[in-house]
């Protein structure tokens with residue numbers, strides 16, 4: 001083989017390899033070029049709200065340190081774990097939970113704080129940044145919690161050919177033509193409340209979102225006009241059954257620019273500990289907000305074993321926090337304790353409060369005590385308006401102590417996904 005032919009052949013092989021390699025490259029969401037950043041890159045963000053900031057990073061991001069400044073004042077210095085980190089108690093005036101996502105297509109415009117991201121690895125690529133978006137409940141916003149990226153696999157035009165996606169993963173897809181419909185299916189390990197979100201909709205397109213249950217019955221939909229995101233907020237889902245998400249075009253399509261679809265479960269995986277160790281104490285004599293007693297905003301836990309009553313059983317605190325109030329011999333609640341946990345409600349952005357009522361003795365904790373998950377708060381009893389030893393337990397997301405009504409509370413069963421409650425359950 002002469003040298004020219006050999007060289008030409010080599011070139012053809014190299015070129016073919018390059019083509020094959022480029023075809024095998026994962027699609028980078030919304031980006032044609034991936035910038036490289038050096039350590040200590042500065043990003044400016046606006047912090048005009050009180051609450052928690054969740055910083056989410058691209059899966060390519062390795063270890064790093066996130067430093068958040070207000071002016072020159074260091075607010076947080078946090079190790080980035082699992083591609084995200086949480087900055088709690090960011091000071092300001094309004095209580096809203098903010099989520100920041102990094103998106104190559106968008107720029108940050110408002111400046112009042114500085115975010116420093118120091119990477120322990122040089123030239124971490126794929127860092128995405130975007131404008132700040134509010135979390136659920138207040139406006140038309142996006143829920144941005146970056147985790148794994150998944151990509152649509154056509155044809156997924158029917159329920160039976162739906163692509164599988166997972167809790168909190170990003171599904172990137174395209175509406176390829178005016179008649180293209182994309183189906184995805186997802187199931188959750190535990191019951192909870194789910195945000196279904198469709199965002200990054202290509203410009204000049206109006207895509208909409210419908211959610212179906214495992215029988216293909218329509219459950220919820222979001223059909224915002226124009227190019228707006230779609231958000232179906234905090235819907236109660238069952239565990240271990242498929243839900244189907246349908247993405248379709250109301251007008252326009254783009255076979256290049258991808259949309260982003262994500263479903264994220266809240267409440268079910270918040271790391272709470274159960275109040276008891278005894279498995280008998282999972283029987284609910286009066287459930288949360290059931291038709292028979294719709295104004296009952298908590299659960300009443302008793303023992304189903306008459307030879308092992310719950311009377312006097314230790315009550316362990318469910319999540320770290322601070323004792324907000326201790327009530328003694330109240331006519332209705334008896335001896336009780338209210339704990340403001342460090343667990344943030346995804347809907348209100350406030351710290352969740354829990355109440356333990358009808359304790360046998362004075363509570364074992366005092367107001368303003370900082371307590372841990374598992375701290376003994378008292379013993380189960382029959383004080384106050386109670387017809388037998390039981391624990392009334394409720395979870396409140398509006399930070400109210402009195403004047404509770406069911407709209408301020410969340411079904412406590414959601415917080416204990418590994419506990420199999422029996423009796424008057426409501427999930």
Ligand SMILES: [Zn+2]
Nearest residue numbers: 298299300392
């Ligand atoms: Zn009760």
